[in-house]
Amino acid sequence: MSTSPHLTESFTNPENYTFPHNRLSTILHNPNKTPIVLVACGSFSPVTYLHLRMFEMAKDYVRQNTDFEIIGGYLSPVSDMYKKPGLLSARHRVNMCTLAAEDSDTWLMVDPWEAFQSYQRTAIVLDHFDHEINTVLGGVQTASGEKRKVRIMLLAGSDLIGTMSEPGVWTQPVNGIVQLEHILGRYGCLIVERAGTGMDQATDSLARWRSNIHLISQLIQNDVSSTKVRLFLRRGLSVRYLLPNSVVDYIEQNGLYQDETTSILSTNSNPDKGKEREAAAGASKKEAH
Numbered sequence: 001m002s003t004s005p006h007l008t009e010s011f012t013n014p015e016n017y018t019f020p021h022n023r024l025s026t027i028l029h030n031p032n033k034t035p036i037v038l039v040a041c042g043s044f045s046p047v048t049y050l051h052l053r054m055f056e057m058a059k060d061y062v063r064q065n066t067d068f069e070i071i072g073g074y075l076s077p078v079s080d081m082y083k084k085p086g087l088l089s090a091r092h093r094v095n096m097c098t099l100a101a102e103d104s105d106t107w108l109m110v111d112p113w114e115a116f117q118s119y120q121r122t123a124i125v126l127d128h129f130d131h132e133i134n135t136v137l138g139g140v141q142t143a144s145g146e147k148r149k150v151r152i153m154l155l156a157g158s159d160l161i162g163t164m165s166e167p168g169v170w171t172q173p174v175n176g177i178v179q180l181e182h183i184l185g186r187y188g189c190l191i192v193e194r195a196g197t198g199m200d201q202a203t204d205s206l207a208r209w210r211s212n213i214h215l216i217s218q219l220i221q222n223d224v225s226s227t228k229v230r231l232f233l234r235r236g237l238s239v240r241y242l243l244p245n246s247v248v249d250y251i252e253q254n255g256l257y258q259d260e261t262t263s264i265l266s267t268n269s270n271p272d273k274g275k276e277r278e279a280a281a282g283a284s285k286k287e288a289h
């Protein structure tokens, strides 16, 4: 792993923010393994079982195919300023992710750092985790007391990785550093196959970082998406068993996704939405500084 500097020298924290690490393992059980933390960035509007499933698939993959040991996993909901259609307020998205993580395994957490501030690019989000886990917490310890640096890795679906080949979305350098070099060269990622986006199609142009890209095949096809869940809810259809019960209850209790006016941006599909959101994000960042 490269030790290039972070893209930013200081991180802006939301008010009253503390980094959640209650479920982060403090011990590396096998000293011969490389400790890793998985970070899934996304809208999570709302979080579905498929988002949680990504972590389980990654866990199996890591155990069977790598020399890594997972010491924790995080959902990192994107800022409201991402302005993606269907994006509910950060407060609700963070609450739903928290319920889902509590409901799930014992190693998943939700980091609200990104959600409650201006838009932060994924490369900066990974830097934030690296800073909190390695610099602030000092990494992880082996049973013999030796401190080890934790490797942060992006966990994403193949559709997201597919956008990395699109011009404009991830290509703009940040503080002179190429975003993809930072994400894939310094950190690396685990990619979960997603129905509709082939793995080859998603990774063809990323070959130079091949050794840092781990491909995880879907053995059970399931194309649940947040978009479909929102559509069902608007039509008054049940979404139970597509999301954790606690999240379904939260949506019902708060009357969420009944109509499009509850979202941050209520317009619908735009074929060039990735580039447009990147531009919007760039603009909102400039406004914030």
Ligand SMILES: Nc1ncnc2c1ncn2[C@@H]1O[C@H](COP(=O)(O)OP(=O)(O)OP(=O)(O)O)[C@@H](O)[C@H]1O
Pocket (backbone or CB within 6 Å): 040, 041, 042, 043, 044, 045, 050, 051, 054, 086, 155, 156, 157, 158, 159, 160, 192, 193, 194, 195, 222, 223, 224, 225, 226, 227, 228
């Ligand atoms: N069914 C799925 N299979 C594999 N990966 C998925 C699946 N659903 C979501 N992901 C991944 O989860 C991450 C977060 O996704 P996001 O919150 O944007 O969900 P989404 O379902 O794509 O949302 P939307 O439908 O609102 O566009 C992304 O990396 C995405 O690729």
Ligand SMILES: NC(=O)c1ccc[n+]([C@@H]2O[C@H](COP(=O)(O)O)[C@@H](O)[C@H]2O)c1
Pocket (backbone or CB within 6 Å): 041, 042, 043, 077, 078, 082, 084, 120, 121, 122, 123, 160, 163, 169, 170, 171, 179, 274, 278
């Ligand atoms: N350049 C970037 O850092 C960049 C570009 C596009 C999407 N993303 C991230 O990908 C995640 C999911 O985005 P979509 O829901 O638009 O697929 C979000 O967390 C977003 O911040 C990051």
